Amino acid sequence: MWKKLLAWILVTVILTGYGIQIVEAFDQKENVRMEEVTEKPDQNSLYAKAAVLMDADSGRILYEKNGHQAMANASTTKILTCIIALENCDLDSEVTVSTLAASQPKVHLGMREGQKFYLKDLLYGLMLESYNDCAVAIAEHIAGTTGDFAKLMNDKAEEIGCEDSYFITPNGLDAKNENGFHHTTAADLSLIMRYCIKTSEMAEQFLTITREGQYQFSDIDGKNSYTCCNHNAFLQMMDGALSGKTGFTGNAGYCYVGALKRDDRTFIVALLACGWPNNKTYKWADTKKLMQYGISRFRKISLDEIELDAGEYAPVQVVDGQGTKIGEEVTTELEVAPVKENVELLIEKDQEVHIEYQLSRKLYAPVTEGDFIGEITYLLGDEVLAKRVVTVKNTVKRIDFCWCVKKTAELFPM
Template identity: 45%
Template sequence: MKKNKWKKILSLFLAFYISMSAFPVLVAGKGDEPENLYALSAALIDGESGRVLYEKNGEEKRPMASTTKIMTCILTLESGCLEEIAEASEKAARMPKVHLGASVGEKFYVKDLLYSLMLESHNDSAVILAEHVGGSVEGFAEKMNEKAREIGCEDTWFITPNGLDAKEEREGEEKVHETTAENLAQIMRYCVCLSPAREEFLKITQTPSYRFSDADGKREFSCQNHNAFLSMMEGAISGKTGFTAQAGYCYVGALQRDGKTLIVALLGCGWPNNKGYKWSDTRKLMEYGLNEYSLHSFDEIEFSKCPKEIPVKNAKNKELDKNSKISLVREKGEEKKILLKEGEEIEVSYHGKKKLTAPVKKGEKIGELRYKVDGEVWYTEDILTAEGKKKIDFPWCFEQVVKRYGNVEKN
């Protein structure tokens, strides 16, 4: 009888174990995140804040191929030389395919070469632009690296303006033309969201086709946009493909929908004959961002998170024994937003003075609100005095004594 009882208990235990194993979705973990990406390195970031929403080996350095050209394009646009004429050098004419086929000494308008650069990814056009804007390829690379540092992309190093695989010696150290998925996404964010030339960048990268001639009108050229992502997803606004033997297929693209700006960067996303891998990964990451994240404003946080007023010592008041306080206000700038996943919250804390000593000026900064997500500060807001307070001085003290003495005499 006991044996039968233990058999029943064991059977119930096994049934319970099997039933639990059949429902892995109930187990806490990262089941919602994109899986089985082809890319060796990938990143999805919030274009509004720059926050990384997803990464796979996102900080791993890899060659970036022709995605390099987004930096070449934005630097040329910001240089303001679109109506100038650039001449093809011998170095430019030697560039391998894919190329425009420019001859030594042939001249072009800079604005036309930008379409050649971004739509057809012509390597010789990149060199012509680099030499015109930077004086030389090396000089232009310095500008590229300077801009990368400015954007905060410390793990990026540019050697060429077109993304061809390259190495060089710098101060006894071998440097490789490379970036990370996270850095590449941040560079694209700069191009489409932050640069003063962002509108021109978007116009060029969204153009389906473009025709132009050399500056002398001797030859005509036709360019077709090879960024299939533009017609793949609603809201796609920009992108750049790339491929070299070392880099594999690479891609960086941007999408705007439902008030969200999402940017995807892929490095090492397959090798021939797997051109389609990058489109599969891009769609998967973009859909993840659209479905799992919602937009939140930092203005949603109540002002109660910091003091509305603080005490002021040695301040002039109507009465000698009255405690003085001063009101505070938030200095609001342009509204800032951030993408958050369900369950994520914005934490806000006040960092500043708890009391003041007169004199105090109106509009004086006495602290700041810090807004954090996952322990990282994404936004700060200055806290200012709403009014001023004068310091107690001898004339004021004398006046108060007279007032008090006068009241005593009357009594």
């Protein structure tokens, strides 16, 4: 054991000195603590410098530690590369290896310039073994150059809702240019994973690839065969583990983003700078701690199932509105729009949602169907979860001379 440990430290020091990315080769489950977590973890108890626990269904952050701090994120970048490839290319398309792709540092497949592969096979190499040359070959196949592919990555990140991410390389190797350094945040990385497993039209294909334990393929000519093994040890650590991606560079440290589904709840954990060699198991300890906290403390609710106070949105008086007769009080019913966002979400077991009604109690004619008269707001403490717009259901015209003459005539029929 000590010989293996010393050898790993020596290799790591040498490779990181050259800026080479490392994939973990030894048993990643050893020394991982398995304690039960029922209370909110103290931030000092986490190894990661930045961490987020997210509700994958709503996108709400349930726990964070420096969740919006921009940091290098190593090979966790490859989840974005993978989903862009799945959305933009046929899996059976042929990828020709360039000089640049063939020259990528370890960890790599060892492809040679001019070799041809099917895109599907390279995606398994990308996600299971974290091969850097696969990432570049895929990027060039899709966009022509890695620079043009980086634009696709940044555009997709903005579309997903990322607030502070900037991608330069398709494989996550540390890089800088005139616009900044390759980075994301734990919050943004969680959003990207959420998109990959929940929102994208290719989510099922993404899950199929990232959950595969082992995959074998050959180049198109059939001259070379390859075997890929999944390095996401979390898939065997907790029941319901869905997907994930590890990462490491000398600058980023150990990084991880993973997802787990338990009953009707889906959680995402993102960790950045979660230790450096020889602390490769820190990320598993942090991931388990945050996942167990989510499982033990949060329950799912549906805002649609929370009963509203009917008295709060009862028919509203319309002053000077035309009714069926003179002197009659005129009212109009209200229409409550459905919840548009965060219909289902997770809240702590001892929390309750509070509802605020901000509605006009008196209207003045004329009013038209669809007129806005207020909102119903769902609150969790000070956090606004959702709003429902309330509008007029029935048009009511204003009393005028002609209406008065008509109603007066009805009182004294000829």
